[in-house]
Amino acid sequence: MSTVIKNGTVVTADLSYEADVRIEGDVIVEIGKNLFGDEVLDATGCLIMPGGIDPHTHLEMPFMGTYSADDFESGTRAGLAGGTTMVVDFCLPNPDQSLLEALKMWDNKTGKASADYSFHMAITWWGEQVFNEMAEVVDRGITSFKHFMAYKGALMVNDDEMFASFQRCAALGALPLVHAENGDVVAAMTAKLLAEGNNGPEGHAYSRPPEVEGEATNRAIMIADMAGVPLYVVHTSCEQAHEAIRRARQKGMRVYGEPLIQHLTLDESEYFNADWDHAARRVMSPPFRNKQHQDSLWAGLQAGSLSCVATDHCAFTSEQKRTGVGNFAKIPNGTGGLEDRLPVLWTAGVNTGRLTPNEFVAVTSTNIAKILNMYPRKGAVMVGADADLVVWDPKRKKTISAKSQQSVIDYNVFEGFEVTGLPRFVLSRGKVSIVENEVKAEPGHGKFVAREAKNPVNRALSQWKELVAPRKVERTGIPATGV
Numbered sequence: 001m002s003t004v005i006k007n008g009t010v011v012t013a014d015l016s017y018e019a020d021v022r023i024e025g026d027v028i029v030e031i032g033k034n035l036f037g038d039e040v041l042d043a044t045g046c047l048i049m050p051g052g053i054d055p056h057t058h059l060e061m062p063f064m065g066t067y068s069a070d071d072f073e074s075g076t077r078a079g080l081a082g083g084t085t086m087v088v089d090f091c092l093p094n095p096d097q098s099l100l101e102a103l104k105m106w107d108n109k110t111g112k113a114s115a116d117y118s119f120h121m122a123i124t125w126w127g128e129q130v131f132n133e134m135a136e137v138v139d140r141g142i143t144s145f146k147h148f149m150a151y152k153g154a155l156m157v158n159d160d161e162m163f164a165s166f167q168r169c170a171a172l173g174a175l176p177l178v179h180a181e182n183g184d185v186v187a188a189m190t191a192k193l194l195a196e197g198n199n200g201p202e203g204h205a206y207s208r209p210p211e212v213e214g215e216a217t218n219r220a221i222m223i224a225d226m227a228g229v230p231l232y233v234v235h236t237s238c239e240q241a242h243e244a245i246r247r248a249r250q251k252g253m254r255v256y257g258e259p260l261i262q263h264l265t266l267d268e269s270e271y272f273n274a275d276w277d278h279a280a281r282r283v284m285s286p287p288f289r290n291k292q293h294q295d296s297l298w299a300g301l302q303a304g305s306l307s308c309v310a311t312d313h314c315a316f317t318s319e320q321k322r323t324g325v326g327n328f329a330k331i332p333n334g335t336g337g338l339e340d341r342l343p344v345l346w347t348a349g350v351n352t353g354r355l356t357p358n359e360f361v362a363v364t365s366t367n368i369a370k371i372l373n374m375y376p377r378k379g380a381v382m383v384g385a386d387a388d389l390v391v392w393d394p395k396r397k398k399t400i401s402a403k404s405q406q407s408v409i410d411y412n413v414f415e416g417f418e419v420t421g422l423p424r425f426v427l428s429r430g431k432v433s434i435v436e437n438e439v440k441a442e443p444g445h446g447k448f449v450a451r452e453a454k455n456p457v458n459r460a461l462s463q464w465k466e467l468v469a470p471r472k473v474e475r476t477g478i479p480a481t482g483v
């Protein structure tokens, strides 16, 4: 049984051209003119693009005394509805918990995923066991390790632990990730704000100014350079952090920055809303910033100094958010966006001329597939690639509303946004999972995607670091000691 997508324009990160795409089973088998198949999907007026890959989600994650509300079933369904065909979620071991044991727990959550997924492993504590188990984690196809520089007393790791872990990543050919905020400063500022009675959701934003993020980003970059490993900075939200990444890249360092669709399009004024629920629903770390920071992020995507647009989808209901009434530090941190990332980015990016359609594909799919070493299986429209495809109708419109979303939460931070550009069809490894508003996603269809370590950038950097490594000077004329 074959499926042919006909009459569309294939849009990849490199080029756009008219062609039909034929799929058999899970993969693309032919791209060309006048193709035939058993089933035909009409793409007239549409673009055929690689499905979105969201490299940053937290589905059913235990966090701040509760669990994020969307699980792998609703989360991957929401992703598919908006054109995202793969998510990379974070496995978070408890302090002192075995990484392998945590992995088993995360594996158990994925049974109803309807799109493919992979994991990043978080390094939440450090010791010989973690050092040893990192190799096993890599062997199981998880080749990226997340480090929280914030959430003091919970997930945060210190510089010595981070340096040790980064060196281990270098040795294994893995990629370290950082949540870059200075956790010590955030903790001190939080305590001061609360002591002064500043306990509303806006206090969350005051406690995490851009400097807190800029400092930590720069620190992580320098530590990664000393460890000889590339670095991926998640949820880059401000000019200070972007500047650190831009400067490092200009010096030849292998650093990637990931702005979120929320930071690109929503600003700090949300926290000053008189409605407590409205403001608290938007509490996430780092917080939303002002327009100048947003302009910096857009410029970074245009210039190539920022690489991927993600969501950090970590959705909590209004009820869950209300745990923080009277103390902003207890509001569960996180917002949703899986279903909205592509339509909002297309509307605010491509429809305004900030991004080309090819750049859109690069920052939503292809770049991260390359960074995480799963290209061209993912992130490509190519013979042999997985048929994770979105047939994108650039003229289709909708107004975003919680009432019609797939996420299980009771609100949407993009409520009322009018988007132009939506999927007509979404295919997950060949399975037609979305037909406009009709969800045909099949729970259980999603599979784990194992990734190999030592991608070309890791290998090149190791080679360079070996070449310039400190070497002992062999001397002939060594003076006698003065005995």
Ligand SMILES: NC(=O)NCCC(=O)O
Binding pocket: 058, 179, 283, 284, 285, 286, 312, 314, 333, 334, 335
């Ligand atoms: N970002 C956020 O506020 N919540 C999810 C956890 C994290 O990525 O820091």
Ligand SMILES: [Zn+2]
Binding pocket: 179, 234, 235, 285, 286
């Ligand atoms: Zn984070």
Ligand SMILES: [Zn+2]
Binding pocket: 056, 057, 058, 312, 314
């Ligand atoms: Zn996150």
